[in-house]
Each structure stands twice: as C-alpha cells, then as structure tokens.
Amino acid sequence: MGPSAAPGNAARGQLFQWVAVLLFFALVPLGRRSFFITMANEVLIMGLFAMAFNLLYGVTGMLSFGQAAYYGAGGYTVGLLLTKGVLPYSVALPLAPVVGAALALLLGPLCIRLSGVYFTMLTLAFAELVWGVVFKWYGFTGGDNGIQGIPVPVWFHHPLHYYYFTLAVVVAAVAVLRRIVESPFGAVLQSIRENPERTAFLGIRVRRYQLAAMVISGAFSGLAGGLFAGFQRSIGPDMLHWTKSGEVILMSILGGVSSFFGPLVGAGVILFIEDMIGKYTEFWEIWIGGIMLAIVIFFPQGVIGTLYQWTHRKGSRERDGNAIAHP
Template sequence: MRTKLAVAAVVLAVFPWFLHDYGLQVAIQALVLGVFAMSFNLLFRNTGLLSFGHAACFGAAGYTTALLVSKLRWSFAATLPLALVAAALVALVIGFFSVRLTKIYFTMLTLAFSQMLWAVAHKWYGFTGGDNGITGLLPPGLLGNPKGLYYASLVALVLVSGIIYIVRRSPAGYTLRAVRDNPARAEAIGISAFEYMVAAFVLSGTLSGLAGFLHVAWQHSAFPDLLYWTTSAEVIIAVILGGSAEFFGPAIGAVVLVVLEAVVRSHTQYWPLALGMVLLAMVLFFPSGVISLFQRRQREEVPRAAA
C-alpha cells in the first residue's frame, strides 16, 4: 500500500510536465472534484448519511471567495479562511437540523436547504449578481497559473485525504461507525449520536468548501449553478463510480468521471446519454465502483499465492 501511494504521489507530482494545456485543465478539474468527493464521502462512509445538499457548502465557500474578491478587492488566497468558515457555518446549520432525520428525510432536508441557498444566489441581483454570476475573477500568482493551480489542488487532495485518514482511525471515527451501524446501542452506552453526526457533517462540509474555493480559482467565476442540486448529484455520481467503501474510491471516481466527460464531449454532444449508460452499468454490474475491478483480481491472487 505504501509503495503504491509513493508511486501515485510521484506520478501525480510530475504529471503536469507531460500534459498539454487542455489536459492540464482536465487534470485540475479532476483533482478539484476529487477533493469534493473525498470530503463528501467522509460523511457518507462514516455515518451512512446521504447528503444531497453538499453543493450548499461547496457554493458557499465559492461565493464567499468570489464576493470578497469582486466587492472588497481581497487578494484571492486571503479569502480561503473565510471561505472555509462560510462552508462550516452552512454545514453547521444544515447539519444541526438535518441529522436528526434519517434516510430519505435527511436527504430531502439537505436538498431543501441547498436549494434555498441557490434561490438566494439566483435572485439577489444587488449582491450576488443573480443568474449573471460573478465573473472575471482571475487569481494572481500561483493560483492563476494552471500548473500552480494543479499543485495547489494536489496539496489540497493530500491534505483532505490525510484528515480523513486520521478521522477514520481516531476514536471519533470508530464512534461514528458505531452510531451508523447501531444507533440504539450507541446511545445506550452513552454516546451522543447527534453531536458526533453534526461534527462529521461540519467537517465534511468545511472540506467541501476547500473544493469550492479551488473551483472558483479554476473557473474564474461563480454562478448559482455552484449551489444547485446538480452539483450535489455530480459528487454523488463520482462516489458511486469510484466506490465509497474504498479509501481513495471517491477520488478515483472523480478522475474517471471528469476524464470520461472530456473524452465523450470531444466526440459527441450526447454526454448525458453516455453518463446515464455508464451509471446504469456501474450500479448493475459493479455496485462497489470501478475500484472493485482491480480488487477482485487481487483477491483471486491472494489465495493462489498462499496455495
């Protein structure tokens, strides 16, 4: 595992030097979605809560950066702390009201919250520019350079992965999974399921905000679509594609999704159709994600080696 990670790290570190300009753009997009998907899966994997409102955190951070840069002329990088705070606050409010509910009710409530934020961004012309969005946000320096932005996104992915790894192995991580698997028993031994789940939601939402910040740095603009339910759906699709059970599954799913989209789009206008078919095939034949394709072979190899 360690050697695999080291190889992956080296490959990712030298990757931009072998890419043409467009490939680099696709790679940045994949990394940003990877950060988002990993953050989303922190909540989904450890609590079993399927949030359809992560666009709210993603977009809140994105809009915070866009507004600070366009209205108050802040330097781009300086907006990051406030962007994360905005994402955390949004996550706290949504999490506080939603985690009391389970299953479809939780999902619907998170969706309702994020659509509410979307409506605000979409209608408040004086502040957010409404559907005309906020454009022309060219970040200066490192973030404005495609290679620089690639490395910034890579660092973000490593950071988010590290945090998720620590959380997973921590007592809090075990507690979360105990709550997930048997809430009644967890409550009986004195665990406050509510507090743990809100905390997980806030951490997941905050890290999603990091992805939102990078997305705005990459797109140079913020539009209400950032907060729309389709953004939440995209991250869920990435997680389904990659497999939520595997640690790096969501990030791999994000890469597959983005690269597939780039390839399909350059040949046909029917990307949504292609996506639908791929998803159908995934859910029917590989429910644990593309990563299972490789694992099955591994599992077969192990007994053979033992024999």
C-alpha cells in the first residue's frame, strides 16, 4: 500500500462519518413517533453543546467545569428577549452565541492565568457565581422559577418543523467547528494540548489562543442554549448549574474526546440510557451508573475512539497478512 493510502483512508473515513450522521438524523422522522423526534432534537442540541466543550478539552486540553454558564447565557438571552417582546426569534437566536462569546471573553482572561486543576476550579467558581445571580434575581430572570411559556414562531409549534430547523443549524455549526479544528488555528490548539511550554518557545502566545478557544467554545455553547430555549419553551437556572457542565464532560468522555463526532455520540448514548431506564425503574441512577462504568471499562477511549482502534488494528492485521502472502 502506497504512502498516499493513509490520507485517502482518512478522507474516506471522514466522509463516511458525515454521511452516517446526516442520514441518521434525517431519517429519524420516518418513524413518525413524536418520542423519536423529541429525543433526536435533544441529542442534536446537547451534542452541539458537548462538541463545543470538546473544542476546549479534547482539542486544547483545557478541562472547564464552567461550560454551563455559556449554555445558560444563550438560553436566557433567547428566553428573556422573547418573553419581554424585545426582539423576534430570528434576531434573538443569533444573539445567543454572541452573549455566550461575550461572557467567555469576560471570564476567560481571569481563568487562563491558571492551568490544570486550578483552571478547572476557577471556571467552576465563576459558573457558580453566574448561576447564583440567575437563581436569586427574581425580578429579571424569574429566579428558581425560571422562564415559562417562551413564545416562538407559529411554524415552530410543530415538533417536526423545529426538529429540521435544529438539524440545519447544528449541521452548519458542526461544519464550522470542523473547519476550525482542521485549520492552522486548530493545529496550534492541539500543540498547546500536547505541550504548551514548547508551543510558547516557538513564539506562539499560548494564552491568546486559549482565550480564543474559550470564546469560540462559549459562542457555540450559547447557540446550543438558545436552541434549547426554543425547543423546550421554558428555561431554568439548572441550565447554568455545574451538574450540566459535568453532563457534557461525561458525554465527551463516553463518546471519545479524540474523535470529532465522539461527543455527539456520547450525548445520544447518555440521553437514550437516561430516558429508557427512567421509564422502567425508580432506581435508574444505579443502572445508569453501572452502564456508564461498563462503557468506561470496555471502551477506554470512548465509544468512537475504541471502535476506531478496533477497526484500525483489524485493517493493520489484514495489510500485514497480505504483505506476508504477497511479498
């Protein structure tokens, strides 16, 4: 096999991933069951949120426990603007990523001064601060009651219409994320993940790139929050709680932080498990914990990462066998 075979296989693998993901979500409505449409819509939104987080963790190597702050900021931006009649949905939704990015730009310069576990704890502290403000500001955010009955355009009242809208927005956002990861900017982020000191020795201003990654991640997280507000038509302070950040961390790890679509798959796995098991037993937390433990043990690189390793090893053995048979 020639030296150009590996890039060719990688390109075909990427194309297969895109086709598989698009076909799966495009064909979901054919089941004609509202449950599948609702579940797929939530997977798309949380998948985008998890992929936005993975730009920080999987690509840049920054473990943030404050991602929910940007997600909630996007949701509350849409919810407040629509319920107070300030702007229509067509303007409110595009503002969600702007607010998410602005919040990341505000908190980022303080967080990137630290690294490792200290960075993680600082992002958690700021996220809890934002959550506390939203939770107690009854006159503006509704406090612990949140915002109910968010008005959306009449066309979106049909679940299928909003689903296809969400699919279109998420596909466009994921395509932009993919372009960012594969760009020279993305290559610098990956070098920061591997060795920030050596990257700095090359004359690259590491903190600037880390801040840029936080802002981009905050923007896409805010977009996911805005989509969720229109999908659920109600929001609450739990959107900004640290447990929501922990949820997307778990999604990314289970799906595979080394795979671009891993967090999306992880979102699907966790949401499906939670919904299915919660219907049949009141001890669903124990079952979910056991299943996730099994996934971590048997899929150490995440679902997608481990499957890729298996297929790669199988392909290597086949190539080695062919080489021996035909020297």
